[in-house]
Amino acid sequence: MSESLIQIQKEGKLAILEINRPSALNALNESVLKELTAAFHSLEKDETTRVVIITGQGKAFVAGADIANMKDLDVSGAEEFATLGQGTFDRIQKSKLISIAAVNGFALGGGLELALACDIRIGSEKAKLGLPEVSLGLIPGFGGTQRLSRLIGYGRAAELIFTGDMIGAEEAYRIGLLNKLVKDGDDLISVAKTIAESILKRGPIAVATAKNTILNGLDTQFAKGIELEKKEFSNLFYGKESKEGMTAFLEKRAPNF
Known part of the structure; x- marks a missing residue:
């Protein structure tokens, strides 16, 4: 097997x-895409899991989609492949789990699109990132044209997509593509774990609600987003989590979430 x-x-x-x-x-x-979807389905069913760190084995995070498999696709086959990739990455982005991409090396094409689908991205100083699809006569097909522009703005996204150029981790950090730059010699996964541990100390319902509010707000007008925020903020007062958090603050102790 x-x-x-x-x-x-x-x-x-x-x-x-x-x-x-x-x-x-x-x-x-x-x-890979089907196993990735199945893995997230399994982790979501396991109610003990709240945060997922995604990384790649070896010297690459994900170097892209498999060009050897893509070369012989026809139009309908390409649409099916894009549907699969978009569905997998939508699942990650919309998951109740908080995802951290630990970019340990090349994150190109579909690899960068995977990182973009995560909530937080950190990268090693040796990481290389880019969307080189136009060099193949293609465009990003797993959500890259939409997520990158929303993250770093139209102008910077347009430059990266139109040129297909790779950028280093320092530049990716400078333009906001990476949340954190991890120095060579420091353990990337340990840094990702530190971020995860900070998230895990917070109210789980509050964190999940914050994620949903941010994502839903991105897809609507600002005024509607503000209304959504007010509704979700107020709804948290129904539960025990907010009561425990505020009580713990006043009693100067760690909350028991």
């Missing part, structure tokens, strides 16, 4: 998900 393309290590409420196809620089094919 072949080794799984997705490996998961559980550490309490944290899961570390590693894409395991190093011989192909973790390139995304149909099998």
Whole structure:
């Protein structure tokens, strides 16, 4: 039996998900995408899991989609592949789980699109990022044209997509593509775990509500987003979590979430 393309290590409420196809620089094919979707489905069903760190085995995060598999696609086959990739990444973005992309090397094409679908992105100083699809006579097909422009603005996204150029981790951090730059020699996963541990100390319902409010707000007008924020803020007063959080603050102790 072949080794799984997705490996998961559980550490309490944290899961570390590693894409395991190093011989192909973790390139995304149909099998990887389907296993990635199944892995998130499994983690979502496990109610102990709240945060997922996604990384790649070897010297790449994900070097892109598998071009050897894409080369012979026709129009309908390409649409099916894009539908699969978009569906997988939508699942990650909209998941109740908080996702952290730990970009350990090349994050190109579909690899960068995977990182963009995550809530938080950190990268090693050696990381290289880009959307080189136009060099192949294509465009990003797994959400890159939409997520990148929303994250860093039209002008910067347009430059990266139209040129297809790779950028280094320092530039990616400067333009807001990476949340944090991890110095060479520091352990990338340890830094990701530190962020995860900070999230795990907070109210789980509040964090999930904040994620949904941000994402839903991005898809609507500002005035409607503000109304949504007010509604979700108020609804949190129904539950025990907010009462415990505010009581703990006044009693100068850690909350028991």
